[in-house]
Amino acid sequence: MPDGVFDADIVPQILLQVLPTIHFLHTEANITHTGNILEGIQDERLLAKLEEDELGGKPCPRKDAGDRTIYSTRYFRESIGDLYLCDLGEAVVGNEHAGPAMPTQYRAPEVILGMKWNYAIDMWSVGLMAWDMMQPTDIFKVYNRENELLNNAHHLAAMIALLGPPPQEFLERSQESWKYWDGKGQFLPLWAILTNALLVTDWRTMSLGNWRNIVPIRTDRTFESLATKPADEEERDLFINFITGLLCWLPEERLDSFQVFSHLWIYRAMSIDQASNGDSGQGESGSPPPNSRLTTLK
Numbered sequence: 001m002p003d004g005v006f007d008a009d010i011v012p013q014i015l016l017q018v019l020p021t022i023h024f025l026h027t028e029a030n031i032t033h034t035g036n037i038l039e040g041i042q043d044e045r046l047l048a049k050l051e052e053d054e055l056g057g058k059p060c061p062r063k064d065a066g067d068r069t070i071y072s073t074r075y076f077r078e079s080i081g082d083l084y085l086c087d088l089g090e091a092v093v094g095n096e097h098a099g100p101a102m103p104t105q106y107r108a109p110e111v112i113l114g115m116k117w118n119y120a121i122d123m124w125s126v127g128l129m130a131w132d133m134m135q136p137t138d139i140f141k142v143y144n145r146e147n148e149l150l151n152n153a154h155h156l157a158a159m160i161a162l163l164g165p166p167p168q169e170f171l172e173r174s175q176e177s178w179k180y181w182d183g184k185g186q187f188l189p190l191w192a193i194l195t196n197a198l199l200v201t202d203w204r205t206m207s208l209g210n211w212r213n214i215v216p217i218r219t220d221r222t223f224e225s226l227a228t229k230p231a232d233e234e235e236r237d238l239f240i241n242f243i244t245g246l247l248c249w250l251p252e253e254r255l256d257s258f259q260v261f262s263h264l265w266i267y268r269a270m271s272i273d274q275a276s277n278g279d280s281g282q283g284e285s286g287s288p289p290p291n292s293r294l295t296t297l298k
Contacts, residue, residue, distance in 0.1 A: 003136045008230035008239075011134045012269035014083060015126070019266075021085040022126065023257035026119045033122050034090045034101045036129070095119065104151070105142050109159055109166065110251055112152050113174035120251035126260070127246030134239070137226050149179070153193050156180055159249075160187070161221045166249040187217070238265040 006014070025031040090101070098116045102108065108124040110117045131139060139162060143154035160166070168185055171177040182188055223240045230236050242265040245255040260266055 005136050005229070006133050008134055008235070011130060012266055014133065015130060015260075015266065016269055017083040018085055018129075019126070019257065019260055022122055025085075025091075026122070026257045029093075030095065031088070031091050031093055032095075032097070032101075032117075032119050033085070033088065033125070034092060035087055036103045036106045036125060104145075105138075105140055107155070108251070109156065109170075109249055110173075112155060113180075114176040115174045118251065119257070120254050123246050123254045123256060123260075127243050127254075130239075130246075131243055134229050135227055137228075139221075139223075139226065149193065150190075153180060153190065157187070157217050158221075161218045162223060163244075163247065163249060170249045235265075238268075242266070 022033065025033060092101075095118050096116050097118070098114070101111050101117065102121060102125065106125055106128050108117065108121040111121060128140070140155060140158050142151060144151040165185065171181055171185060180188060180193055223243060227236055227240055230239060242255075242260075242263050245263065246260075248254055255263060261270070
């Protein structure tokens with residue numbers, strides 16, 4: 001892992017071991033994990049061994065399907081064992097909660113803005129986990145550990161750069177939105193953000209301008225410009241589509257723990273198992289899986 005990330009073929013295989021557990025937590029156990037899923041991987045041997053095998057002459061079985069290659073899921077069968085989702089110390093029971101959750105760098109926007117949150121914050125974490133495992137560039141980071149308000153402002157600005165401005169419907173769900181946006185949905189200047197934290201007055205009806213000139217909302221940061229893997233352009237587009245299906249403002253619009261399996265980027269990683277049973281892993285005439293949310297790219 002010279003660039004600190006995993007080979008593009010390995011990441012969906014890792015997700016295929018983690019996602020069933022997340023689905024069980026959400027649908028059967030009524031539990032939200034709330035943590036950064038990657039934090040549970042403390043022993044680097046777990047993934048380093050997989051990387052060594054893939055790049056060092058022991059590649060996983062694969063099938064040439066003409067315009068693409070189908071890779072089998074690589075399991076950890078040696079003494080290290082399979083991957084497990086653990087570290088449930090911050091997990092909560094129930095489908096709706098409020099208050100702080102998630103590691104600072106990985107917080108979903110509804111958590112930052114003090115809204116009620118649910119299972120969808122785990123799916124935000126899955127998106128960030130997939131990105132961090134494959135791409136060398138962080139899309140969100142901690143800017144200021146000493147000043148939560150300032151850090152949140154930077155964090156939200158980074159989200160806007162990648163996701164576009166949040167819908168008004170989303171902003172209206174939070175009593176904290178007025179700290180960062182004016183009544184027209186524009187970011188406030190930094191001085192206004194910091195001043196608002198000290199005032200009782202609700203400034204939501206005021207139009208104080210745009211925050212762009214204080215902490216710039218970068219126009220050069222897009223998923224397309226930051227993603228370097230997979231090398232194949234079509235596969236990279238599918239990966240970005242997967243990420244944008246998980247990293248979006250409205251929680252109800254994110255792929256849930258069931259829908260991720262019908263996403264073409266994940267579905268292709270599952271195809272080799274079906275092919276081994278005489279199934280090509282596709283629908284008729286090589287079509288995407290039924291009910292796939294990924295039949296067309298954004």
